[in-house]
Amino acid sequence: MFVKRRGALASALLLLALPVLGQTAGGGHDANELSQQATDPTASLMAMNFVNEFDTSFRDLDDSGYQFLFRPVIPFRAWGASNILRLTIPYQGSGPGDEGLKSVSLFDLVVFPRSWGRFGVGPVMSFAESSSDAPSKFAMGPAVGAVAKVTKMLNAGAFTQNLFAGEVAITQIQPVVAFQLGGGWALSAGDLQFVYDWKQGEWVSIPIGFQIGVVRRVAGQPFRFSLNPQWNLADISGSVKSKLVFTVTLLVPSG
Numbered sequence: 001m002f003v004k005r006r007g008a009l010a011s012a013l014l015l016l017a018l019p020v021l022g023q024t025a026g027g028g029h030d031a032n033e034l035s036q037q038a039t040d041p042t043a044s045l046m047a048m049n050f051v052n053e054f055d056t057s058f059r060d061l062d063d064s065g066y067q068f069l070f071r072p073v074i075p076f077r078a079w080g081a082s083n084i085l086r087l088t089i090p091y092q093g094s095g096p097g098d099e100g101l102k103s104v105s106l107f108d109l110v111v112f113p114r115s116w117g118r119f120g121v122g123p124v125m126s127f128a129e130s131s132s133d134a135p136s137k138f139a140m141g142p143a144v145g146a147v148a149k150v151t152k153m154l155n156a157g158a159f160t161q162n163l164f165a166g167e168v169a170i171t172q173i174q175p176v177v178a179f180q181l182g183g184g185w186a187l188s189a190g191d192l193q194f195v196y197d198w199k200q201g202e203w204v205s206i207p208i209g210f211q212i213g214v215v216r217r218v219a220g221q222p223f224r225f226s227l228n229p230q231w232n233l234a235d236i237s238g239s240v241k242s243k244l245v246f247t248v249t250l251l252v253p254s255g
Contacts, residue, residue, distance in 0.1 A: 031184025031215040031222075034251055038215065038224045039178035039188045041159050042111050042118040042147045044075035044082055046252035047224075051191075055095055057241040059232075065095020065240075067102075075254075084109040084120065096238060103128040107143045107161065117157065119146035124161045126168075139165035145176075153180045169198035184215035190228035191245065206233040215251070224249040 037043040049072070055065035067090055074085045086109070090102040107124035124143040141164045147157035157176040163169075172195050178188035190211025197204045213226030228245040 031217075032180055032182065034222055034253060035184050035186045035213070035215045035224065036155070036178070036180055037253075038249060038251060039176075039186050039213070040118075040147050040155055041174070041176060042084070042109070042120050042145055042157075044084065044111065044254070045073070046075055046254070047073045048250040048252070049073065050248045050250075052246045054244045054246070055240045056243055058096060059235065059239050059241045060237045061096060063096055066093040067091065067095070068093060082111040082113075083122070084111060105161075109143055109145065117146065117148035117155070120144070124163065126163050139163040139168045147176050154178070167199070170204075171196045171198070186213050187211070188213065190226070190230070192230065202236075203234050204236050204239065207231065208233060211245075213247075222251040222253065224251060 034045070037045040038047065049070070051069035051071055053067040053069065055067070057064065069088055069090045071086065071088045076083050076085065086107055088105045090104070092099050092102055103126050105124065105126045107122060109120035109122040111118050111120040121142065121144050123140060125140040126138070128137045141162035143159070143161045145157065145159035147155055147159075150156050155176065155178045159174045159176060161172045161174075163172075172193050174191065174193055175189050178186055180186050188211045190209060192207045192209055193205060194203065194207065195205035196202070207230045209228060209230035211226050211228035213224055215222060215224045217223070224247075226245075226247045226249070228247070229242070230245065231242045232240055
């Protein structure tokens with residue numbers, strides 16, 4: 001418990017020290033431009049996300065946990081259209097349940113630009129190890145998202161993923177709200193995943209929270225560092241009640 005809390009505190013201190021340690025991104029891609037793209041799931045920006053989730057409390061359980069997620073985002077063009085491929089590989093290091101590799105998800109979003117912003121649609125899939133306790137080893141369904149440019153500094157929209165299989169029928173909805181503060185800083189909703197389980201007929205995750213992030217260049221390479229505290233309002237026994245998400249993102253702008 002002490003080690004996890006100390007790690008979370010160290011992550012917070014690192015983020016606060018970034019204005020001193022780093023430099024604003026340059027080289028044709030300034031920090032504000034990269035920050036805006038990094039907070040938009042429909043933007044064609046290659047990124048390698050290293051996500052650290054510190055589960056600080058669980059409902060009805062006296063426990064804490066840690067999960068690491070590697071989430072590469074790879075834009076590409078196929079059949080004359082822009083695509084965004086995202087892979088999520090989660091590994092549970094501690095906490096309730098079995099430790100180790102969890103269900104891996106993959107989606108390919110075909111993005112269509114519009115005068116007001118962008119929308120995308122494509123398939124999403126989830127794979128679980130044969131030895132895992134996941135209810136279904138494979139599930140898939142549609143992913144749909146749209147992000148509008150409300151003002152020069154504010155983007156808003158939503159992104160949904162839907163997974164269906166024999167024992168699985170869930171919908172995940174992620175609100176997209178990002179306000180650029182200038183200097184590479186942004187205040188956003190972060191990775192808030194509202195989850196509805198159609199089998200149980202209830203919301204199993206109702207998160208609230210915010211994300212503060214900044215883009216800085218370290219050793220010539222642009223990175224984004226962010227902190228995202230979250231609280232889950234869903235009254236589901238054994239579910240994560242609160243967590244702190246610290247993410248380091250390696251940004252690879254084109255051009």
